[in-house]
Amino acid sequence: MIPTIPTPRALTVIWTSYVVLFFVYLTLPLAVVAVFAFNDSQFPSLPWQGFTLDWFFGSAAPKIGVFHEQAILGAIGTSAFVGVCVAALSVAVGTSNAFLFNRYKFRGRGLLYILMLLPLVVPGIVLGISILVFSSTMANQLWDVAKIDSAFLRPGLGLVILGQFSFITTIATLVISARLQKFDTSLEEAALNLGASRLTAVRTITIPFLMPAIVGAAVVAFLMSFENFNTTLMLVGSDAPLTIAMFDRLKEGSTPLLNAVSLLLMLGSFVLALILIAFQKRS
Template identity: 80%
Template sequence: MIPSIRQPRAVRLAYNAYVALFFVYLALPLAVVSVFAFNDSQFPSLPWEGFTWAWFFGDARPVIGVFHERPILRAIGTSAFVGLCVSLLSVAVGTCNAFLFNRHRFRLRGLLYVLMLLPLVIPGIVLGISILVFSSTLANGVEDGMGWDIEALRPGLVLVVLGQFSFITTIATLVISARLRKFDESLEEAALNLGAGRLTAVRTVTLPFLAPAMIGAFVVAFLMSFENFNTTLMLVGSDAPLTITMFDRLKEGSTPVLNAVSLLLMIGSSLLALGMIAFQKKS
């Protein structure tokens, strides 16, 4: 709908109703999950038994809250560690990729760019299975040929980090590349004319300009890593991230503690996103 063109009242009402229903459709499941995190019941469903904070702070069975549930806290720590590793790797490689594709012209550049984008269109579970099969085949070959058992090639946190990194780095590359295209290269040339070396010019002129995009890419990569399930499921070992732990809990039967965890994740993700937006507006 074009705001400058006057529309019949019925069309405007239908459009507003559509927008309202769309946002209700998006927000209603999240609202339901949030509400039942405070339900004084063993089950996250109706009827409403009363308001309670026990699913957050309870410390006695049968009601153990999130902040006293050691497996959940351990899984959150594991997810945070994986997310930090994936984010750092993705931003570092994404920055190099941005310079590569924006500053250099070489043969097969287009093919390499398409290959970089390919993980985005491959289903996560297929990507996870492919990485698992490749790493297991390589590990078995090394063990049979040399007698070395390389634990990093077996299911575990290393493979989880590499599996998530394989597609999240593409997102980081696109975010940083979009910022780099706006950079005026004459500023680097001015630094070079004043006696700075190439690396010094990039470090003191270009990277500060890219800082908002790099921080944004870091936050996006962290959030994507933290909530990833499909790829992680295929590569996880004994140290399960939060999404896998919650999935295992659901197989045993859902309790409001999972609703409480989900509410905390929504609040944390929203705060990170709002902080990133505020930082980029100031930059």
């Protein structure tokens, strides 16, 4: 709809209704999850038993809150550790990829770019199984040939980080590349004419220009890693990230504790989004 062109009232009503229903469809499940995090019941369902904060701060069974549930707190710490590692690796490699595909032309560049995008169209469960089979085969070969026990190739946090990195780095590359395409290369050329080395010019001029995209890519990579389930499920070991821990709890029976965890995750994502918006506006 173009605001400057008069439109029939019926079309305006239909368009407005569509937008409202769309956002209700997106937010209603999240609102339900948030509301039942405060339900004074052992089950996240109707009828409403009253308001309580026990699912956040409770310390006595059966209402042990999030902040007293050591298994959940440990899983959150594990997810945060994995997310930071994946974000750091994805941003570092994504920045290098952005320079590679934007600044250099070489034989096979198009094919390499397609291969980089391939993990985005492969289902996460298939990607996880493929990485697990490949790493396990490599580990078995190393043991059979050289008697080397390569634990990092077995299911565990190391493999989870590598598995998530394999597709999240593509997102980071696309985010940073979009910013790099807007960069005026004459600024680097001016710095080179003034005596700066190419590395100095990139470090002092190009990287600061890319910083909003780099921070944005890091936040997106962290959030994608934190909430990833399909790939992580295939690669996890004894230290389960939060998504796997919540899945295991859900198999035993859902409680408002999971609603409380979900609400905290929503609030954390919201805060990170606000920080990112504030940083980009300042930049």
